[in-house]
Amino acid sequence: MIIGIPKEIKAQENRVAAIPPSVALFTAAGHTVLVQRGAGEGSGFSDGEYLSAGARVVDTAAEVYASADMIYKVKEPLEPEYGLLREGQIVFAYLHLAPDPAQTKALMDAKVSGVAFETVQLANGSLPLLAPMSEVAGRLAPQIGASLLQKINNGSGILLGGVPGVAPGHVVIVGAGTVGTGAARIAAGLGARVTVLDVSVERLARIEELLAGQVETLMSNSQNIAASVTHADLLVGAVLVAGAKAPVLVTEEMVKTMRQGSVIVDIAIDQGGIAETIDHATSHQDPYYIRHGVVHYSVPNIPGAVPRTSTLALSNATTPYALKIADKGLEQAMREDPALFKGLNTYKGRIACAAVAAAQDLAYEPAALT
Numbered sequence: 254m255i256i257g258i259p260k261e262i263k264a265q266e267n268r269v270a271a272i273p274p275s276v277a278l279f280t281a282a283g284h285t286v287l288v289q290r291g292a293g294e295g296s297g298f299s300d301g302e303y304l305s306a307g308a309r310v311v312d313t314a315a316e317v318y319a320s321a322d323m324i325y326k327v328k329e330p331l332e333p334e335y336g337l338l339r340e341g342q343i344v345f346a347y348l349h350l351a352p353d354p355a356q357t358k359a360l361m362d363a364k365v366s367g368v369a370f371e372t373v374q375l376a377n378g379s380l381p382l383l384a385p386m387s388e389v390a391g392r393l394a395p396q397i398g399a400s401l402l403q404k405i406n407n408g409s410g411i412l413l414g415g416v417p418g419v420a421p422g423h424v425v426i427v428g429a430g431t432v433g434t435g436a437a438r439i440a441a442g443l444g445a446r447v448t449v450l451d452v453s454v455e456r457l458a459r460i461e462e463l464l465a466g467q468v469e470t471l472m473s474n475s476q477n478i479a480a481s482v483t484h485a486d487l488l489v490g491a492v493l494v495a496g497a498k499a500p501v502l503v504t505e506e507m508v509k510t511m512r513q514g515s516v517i518v519d520i521a522i523d524q525g526g527i528a529e530t531i532d533h534a535t536s537h538q539d540p541y542y543i544r545h546g547v548v549h550y551s552v553p554n555i556p557g558a559v560p561r562t563s564t565l566a567l568s569n570a571t572t573p574y575a576l577k578i579a580d581k582g583l584e585q586a587m588r589e590d591p592a593l594f595k596g597l598n599t600y601k602g603r604i605a606c607a608a609v610a611a612a613q614d615l616a617y618e619p620a621a622l623t
């Protein structure tokens with residue numbers, strides 16, 4: 254198979270789908286890999302490293318799209334890329350089609366097989382190609398919060414770890430899933446006092462076991478959230494109700510009770526956020542705003558801040574699937590792997606993902622694999 258790795262064109266997107274060791278795996282298996290010149294630059298991988306791994310480096314995205322059987326990228330194709338798509342081509346990337354009718358139409362019109370990282374799903378319900386980015390975002394949250402707590406960033410001037418004779422800062426994390434666990438681990442490592450809330454006792458038990466003695470856990474209900482938010486120096490929103498908008502768990506009244514200069518890092522912003530006062534997404538260039546004296550951070554693509562780590566983590570997770578598709582062909586790979594089959598969003602001009610069809614009021618036609 255010819256695998257194409259274009260350079261990402263989304264604003265501030267510095268990740269790349271395949272790292273040179275992945276390319277070496279593909280070429281060793283007999284596949285041809287086309288890498289657009291400079292595709293790995295933002296993540297610190299040079300064209301020379303791709304060449305050494307056996308790739309052919311080409312100058313333009315058009316050359317990649319014109320020859321590749323599979324376009325392997327990070328973010329969804331954007332408008333300038335729509336015209337490059339070819340019938341029967343596989344696009345393996347984060348697609349996020351539900352809120353994106355223009356891209357959905359482009360993929361349907363071009364009759365490409367759109368396989369979305371975010372809907373590849375294991376039998377236990379977990380999303381293996383989404384989890385690595387949640388790991389990154391969760392672990393970054395205390396780092397971001399610690400920086401925003403500094404006076405120079407309008408923070409309260411609290412050092413999360415404290416010092417001998419001075420109490421540490423209090424980090425309150427709502428949601429004990431992948432993001433929440435990563436955030437708790439790093440916050441505890443910094444020496445902060447950490448409280449984690451979740452509606453799932455199993456999740457709370459797991460985090461207690463993992464971070465024995467380093468975190469307090471509480472059932473997530475409005476009373477416990479209100480009581481915890483008041484004392485939070487850093488509040489981390491890490492809730493997910495699969496497929497749904499994030500529930501508003503932290504009301505404006507609760508935010509008003511926080512100490513001036515305290516910080517909210519609402520990682521669930523990509524699902525709308527859990528704080529009532531988080532009313533818009535911010536960006537890496539302009540990451541926070543102040544409401545009721547509290548610093549609000551709501552960047553929807555947090556892993557973009559650390560593209561090197563994010564690229565490595567994403568590539569680790571997606572490479573085995575890309576290799577399987579290349580080795581067996583998409584249809585056979587999906588027949589053998591139900592998790593990958595769940596990733597199929599568009600197929601032969603039709604919507605093959607129920608959630609995307611429902612979101613856009615389009616017909617859902619599951620792919621018939623003969």
Ligand SMILES: NC(=O)c1ccc[n+]([C@@H]2O[C@H](COP(=O)([O-])OP(=O)(O)OC[C@H]3O[C@@H](n4cnc5c(N)ncnc54)[C@H](O)[C@@H]3O)[C@@H](O)[C@H]2O)c1
Nearest residue numbers: 387390428429430431432451452473492493521553554555
């Ligand atoms: N902003 C970013 O860059 C970025 C990056 C990665 C993930 N995310 C987002 O972070 C959120 C969390 O992702 P995740 O991978 O940790 O999900 P996850 O499914 O692993 O964990 C979500 C947790 O939320 C808990 N939960 C559900 N309702 C709750 C409630 N009312 N109160 C408290 N907890 C509740 C669940 O029990 C679960 O433990 C998602 O919205 C995800 O899209 C954002």
